[in-house]
Amino acid sequence: MTEPAIQLSALGKRYVQYRDTPTLVSAARGLGRRTRRGTLWAVRGVDLVVEPGLALGVIGRNGSGKSTLLQLLCGVTGPTEGRLRVRGRIAPLIAVGVGFHPELTGRENVFINGSILGLTRPEIARRFDEIVAFAEIENFIDTPVKFYSSGMFVRLGFSVAVCVDPDVLLIDEVLAVGDLGFQMKCVDRMRQARDRGATVVLVSHNLNAVRNMCDRVVVLESGRQVFDGAPAEAVSAFHRLIAENRDPEGSEMSWGGRAVGGRAAIGNVELIDADGKPTTIVASDAEVTIRLRVRALQPIERPFLGLYVGAENGTRVYSDSGYEHPMPALAAGEERECRIRFRPTLVTGTYSFQVSLADRKERSGETVQLAVGPQILAFVTGRSLASGVADLRAEFDDVSTE
């Protein structure tokens, strides 16, 4: 039987929040009395057993304890309570280029970095060519790293970390660096490491990377583990979490009209896939449906729905409405089920979808906004290489031979 690579039991880390860093004077004054200072559990009650050869993803909102967990895993900081066991050589990629000294050459830094990661000098010498080739900096290996571009710096750091053949590879957001070619090389390398039996822990905001790379995903919220399971379900759980914590006011609708309270309500909003089942993960080339119920509290002459789609960074991706084709009038207290169908031709990522109800006044043609639905977050899986926001489905043909 194999022993677990990572074993955490009731792990907790508490930070003391100093209003100021203590000074000799304040410490001397504080002697003999309890100083008033806040504490914060960055991570608490985390239980986790990870088998070797598994890629574990850790996702969570900012400040949910992801980075603290990673710091605990690489031993930089000790737990306040509970126990942590990590078996094997640990290579952290928390910030690459760890211990790189700007005045020293790439070669010298590789040796220092490799030693800190636990290799002996001959072991580094044996891997040296591989490290340099992987980082693609053959011509600059004897140049002081302060002359490196940030990309070269990061590539060399990553290269050392993966080439030391770690048993446990800890990765924090580094996939966001380097050009696409290098990123894909890194992903390949991580897969190789995992296939070789290494354990990979990937902490990321990039849900797509986590979904593609990981076998199992943990969702952290306020330092606690709120989900542990399959990647797709974890992404859904994470979205539910964000949706619950959203400011109920949400983002302003911006397709014209004024919000008027107490005249209508929107409820039971659900995202439905092609099979008619509620979902939070949709493919960019499949039709999806938003199903909802509207209820008029006062008579509505010519009701129509609006749809607003926002990207993760808050920019408006799309907004549209049924202004041109309003629904029949609604009497006070009347309820109706509606649906909005569309194809989310977007690149991979998390998007918010929000529905609204408005009235188009018969006489003036004025638009009056009546109700705004809750934001629904969904993860769109697009084509792997497309990036940006909209997927224009470009095709790249060579027509010279036709």
Add this chain to the structure above:
Amino acid sequence: MTDEVGPGTALLDLAGRRTPVHELLADAWRIRSVVLLLARREFVVRYRRAALGSLWAIALPLLQAVVLAILFSRIVRLHQPHFFVFVFAGMTAWGFFSATLPIGATAIVDGSQLSSKVYFPRLVLPVALVAANVYVVIVNSVILLFACLVSGIGLGPRTALLIPAVALLLALTLTLSLLLSALHVYFRDIRYLVQAGMLLLFYLTPIFYPLQLAGHLTLIDRINPVTGVVELIRAATIGADPHTTSSVIGCCAWIVGTGAVALALHSRYDRLFSDLL
């Protein structure tokens, strides 16, 4: 913390906040090659861009010692035979101590770029900085012996005392660096307190005056741990002073005391330093 459990595999096992001293030392020993690399890095980087390169490493301590020795042998006219050797003996100890302690005392904070990302016992950082400066003692000792020959004092069996003297100097600087570097993480005033302390300590150490002439300072001189090292170096060169034995014992007491407190602090706070960096 990391116990070997097989070829190339290690086990990180953390529970509670204390790192037992023996594990701390075992960990530091396991990465001794890193200590040497860091020490060499420190040394190489210091002189890399200079045209004269590591020649400065010899020239600077030499210049400092020679200037002070000449200055004091001209201005402070003490009836001290072989005054240059007398002062230089003091400068051999002081030159290393004053060049090393200020950087050793801030080593953990200054090395945070390195230590906040990967784990290794933090005491490695001050140790590496002390190691990087060992050349200063060696250079000064060679010059001191040369001065003994030139001035006609000559060398003898007592010259061998230079070895325990240097050992004492290294041990004292190391234990003080370990202690202060741990405190400095919490109390950033330490950096300036050390600088101010060095200024005072220079005059409170019998470098350019013999211990007998210290007057009111005698008591402080004898509490001062550097006095023991200076006296032992003098015993190795121009001959022992009546207070040598007691001051050497005092120095040893300092080393044991600061060493014990330093290890206790590192054992307690090793894994918590990064939280405050």
